Amino acid sequence: xxxxxxxxxxxxxxxxxxxxxxxxxxxxxxxxxxxxxxxxxxxxxxxxxxxxxxxxxxxxxxxxxxxxxxxxxxxxxxxxxxxxxxxxxxxxxxxxxxxxxxxxxxxxxxxxxxxxxxxxxxxxxxxxxxxxxxxxxxxxxxxxxxxxxxxxxxxxxxxxxxxxxxxxxxxxxxxxxxxxxxxxxxxxxxxxxxxxxxxxxxxxxxxxxxxxxxxxxxxxxxxxxxxxxxxxxxxxxxxxxxxxxxxxxxxxxxxxxxxxxxxxxxxxxxxxxxxxxxxxxxxxxxxxxxxxxxxxxxxxxxxxxxxxxxxxxxxxxxxxxxxxxxxxxxxxxxxxxxxxxxxxxxxxxxxxxxxxxxxxxxxxxxxxxxxxxxxxxxxxxxxxxxxxxxxxxxxxxxxxxxxxxxxxxxxxxxxxxxxxxxxxxxxxxxxxxxxxxxxxxxxxxxxxxxxxxxxxxxxxxxxxxxxxxxxxxxxxxxxxxxxxxxxxxxxxxxxxxxxxxxxxxxxxxxxxxxxxxxxxxxxxxxxxxxxxx
Numbered sequence: 313x314x315x316x317x318x319x320x321x322x323x324x325x326x327x328x329x330x331x332x333x334x335x336x337x338x339x340x341x342x343x344x345x346x347x348x349x350x351x352x353x354x355x356x357x358x359x360x361x362x363x364x365x366x367x368x369x370x371x372x373x374x375x376x377x378x379x380x381x382x383x384x385x386x387x388x389x390x391x392x393x394x395x396x397x398x399x400x401x402x403x404x405x406x407x408x409x410x411x412x413x414x415x416x417x418x419x420x421x422x423x424x425x426x427x428x429x430x431x432x433x434x435x436x437x438x439x440x441x442x443x444x445x446x447x448x449x450x451x452x453x454x455x456x457x458x459x460x461x462x463x464x465x466x467x468x469x470x471x472x473x474x475x476x477x478x479x480x481x482x483x484x485x486x487x488x489x490x491x492x493x494x495x496x497x498x499x500x501x502x503x504x505x506x507x508x509x510x511x512x513x514x515x516x517x518x519x520x521x522x523x524x525x526x527x528x529x530x531x532x533x534x535x536x537x538x539x540x541x542x543x544x545x546x547x548x549x550x551x552x553x554x555x556x557x558x559x560x561x562x563x564x565x566x567x568x569x570x571x572x573x574x575x576x577x578x579x580x581x582x583x584x585x586x587x588x589x590x591x592x593x594x595x596x597x598x599x600x601x602x603x604x605x606x607x608x609x610x611x612x613x614x615x616x617x618x619x620x621x622x623x624x625x626x627x628x629x630x631x632x633x634x635x636x637x638x639x640x641x642x643x644x645x646x647x648x649x650x651x652x653x654x655x656x657x658x659x660x661x662x663x664x665x666x667x668x669x670x671x672x673x674x675x676x677x678x679x680x681x682x683x684x685x686x687x688x689x690x691x692x693x694x695x696x697x698x699x700x701x702x703x704x705x706x707x708x709x710x711x712x713x714x715x716x717x718x719x720x721x722x723x724x725x726x727x728x729x730x731x732x733x734x735x736x737x738x739x740x741x742x743x744x745x746x747x748x749x750x751x752x753x754x755x756x757x758x759x760x761x762x763x764x765x766x767x768x769x770x771x772x773x774x775x776x777x778x779x780x781x782x783x784x785x786x787x788x789x790x791x792x793x794x795x796x797x798x799x800x801x802x803x804x805x806x807x808x809x810x811x812x813x814x815x816x817x818x819x820x821x822x823x824x825x826x827x828x829x830x831x832x833x834x835x836x837x838x839x840x841x842x843x844x845x
Contacts, residue, residue, distance in 0.1 A: 315444055315511050317353055317390045318404050319707075320700035322510075329705045341748060342770045343711045350404035357406065358385040362458040363413040367434040371416055371460075374426035380466075382415040391415050391461035394446030395700070396806070397714040398776045400707060412439065413458040419466040421578040424543040428576070431460060432545050432833045438462050439837055440572035442513035443487060447715070448804030450520070450571050454839030462576060464515055470494040471579060479538060481581045484515025500584040503530030503619075503659075506800070510697055515577045521569040523762075523800035525696060527755045528612070529619025529659060530585065532800075534568045539581035542567055542574070544830040549575060566826060571802055572837040574830050588659035592669060593620065595688025596654040596681040601625040602726060604652045605753060605761070607679035609722050612756040614675075616668040620657030621756050625729075628750035628766070629653045654681065655692045699766075712745070712771040714779060718790045719799035721760040725753075728793040729763055735785040736767055743778060745769040755799065762799040803841045812843065 316323045329337075337343035361383040372378040382388075392411045393399040413436070418424045431438050437459035439451055453459055464485035471481040475498065482491055488502075488509045495501055504517065504524040512522070517533040518540065524530065539552030551563040566574060598604035604623040611617055629652050656672055658665040673683065706713040720728050733749050740747040747769035755762040765786070772778030787810045790797055797803070797810035812820050823842055827834070838844050 319704040351406040396447040412461040442516035445508040449806040450804035520802040541579040544575035590665040593657040593689025595684035619659040622754040718795035720795040735789040739782040
């Protein structure tokens with residue numbers, strides 16, 4: 313099943329906002345109903361594919377079937393851009409100026425190599441496409457000219473599983489739920505459950521350095537990756553052959569997070585874990601975000617570390633976004649007690665889960681936490697993939713809703729939290745659309761944590777242009793405050809300018825040299841991650 317072309321996920325799971333919530337948006341934020349309805353898929357004016365008969369024939373020949381080179385309007389629209397709020401607003405308005413000329417579906421590593429050769433010969437850019445879940449402009453190259461979307465859905469197999477070493481080799485087009493199902497048949501799990509889980513792919517996880525909601529226990533996806541096979545215009549790159557190595561720099565790190573700019577990932581070898589016997593999630597309340605963050609730091613640094621550990625600030629707790637599936641429900645208009653809600657989850661053997669839960673409870677109580685029981689934790693677990701659907705419902709109601717995230721060392725978290733919130737609030741208020749700014753910590757480490765912001769406001773006359781100054785102010789605040797421009801969303805084109813500030817001119821030159829060696833014609837995702845030369 314394809315994702316909704318003009319929104320998130322499965323259209324059957326979308327639900328309009330209740331009148332009570334729409335009323336609150338109108339009264340608190342000045343949200344007005346949309347003046348223009350989104351266009352229908354069949355109403356979009358799609359330009360003829362600028363592919364050229366020679367290129368089309370060459371692509372069909374290297375894939376041995378014309379069905380794997382699609383130039384119909386629907387396929388091309390469905391592969392236009394990603395799923396950020398500006399992406400959705402533009403596609404709903406029928407804007408397809410950066411639509412691919414064709415959608416190409418390779419079925420093997422050799423197919424990918426052949427496609428790259430043909431595209432280099434014919435001057436076509438290539439954008440690798442997995443689940444289409446990018447929210448940072450990672451699927452829209454900024455170099456003029458035609459490009460093809462390289463849809464990897466046919467590369468969707470579990471290639472091998474080593475039960476002794478507890479590793480598995482997966483193809484990149486395998487969606488996360490299917491990967492989990494295949495591993496579960498053998499008694500294993502990846503333990504990687506980002507909010508995009510239902511639609512994202514294994515290759516996308518690696519290419520964007522994804523981080524799942526159980527990262528406190530299972531680690532980030534890039535920490536799970538042991539080996540990669542990559543197709544480049546210059547040939548095949550195989551990296552990773554042992555758990556750890558002192559044999560020079562780790563070339564895996566060049567591929568992880570490269571977002572298709574250096575090559576196309578065609579297989580990923582990952583660490584796997586036994587399926588947990590027990591899963592327990594519970595809620596805690598802290599009087600302030602500062603107190604809650606201090607408690608999370610205690611667990612992250614000194615243990616015992618839960619599998620899931622997250623903290624919503626006062627505003628996110630008040631609104632109820634920690635449990636997005638509950639918004640608009642029977643109790644959604646009931647005033648919530650003051651403070652911040654934290655979720656702690658424990659997975660593993662029954663004995664280990666009970667032991668860590670008991671020890672963590674002692675720490676959280678000592679830090680001023682109040683146990684709320686399992687109900688808030690279970691509701692979070694039940695609704696953890698609902699937030700993107702809520703974003704679509706807010707857009708339908710005429711509101712603007714977007715997210716951004718960062719990470720920093722613990723000592724910088726308080727000031728960074730304040731400065732980003734202030735940047736967003738000031739910029740949007742001065743533009744006449746005072747926002748609601750919410751935040752949570754959802755990934756913790758010994759040395760620091762992530763901050764994930766959600767912004768809701770009225771749309772303004774031109775919502776994409778209206779958001780741009782706020783995004784700029786927030787990005788500037790992140791860099792000035794010592795944070796990284798992205799903890800797990802990636803760079804794409806949206807974060808590219810701040811990323812170049814992070815790594816500096818010499819860092820940019822190093823990566824451009826790598827790209828020049830692997831992709832001398834510059835056909836791979838041009839403008840993504842790095843400025844085009």
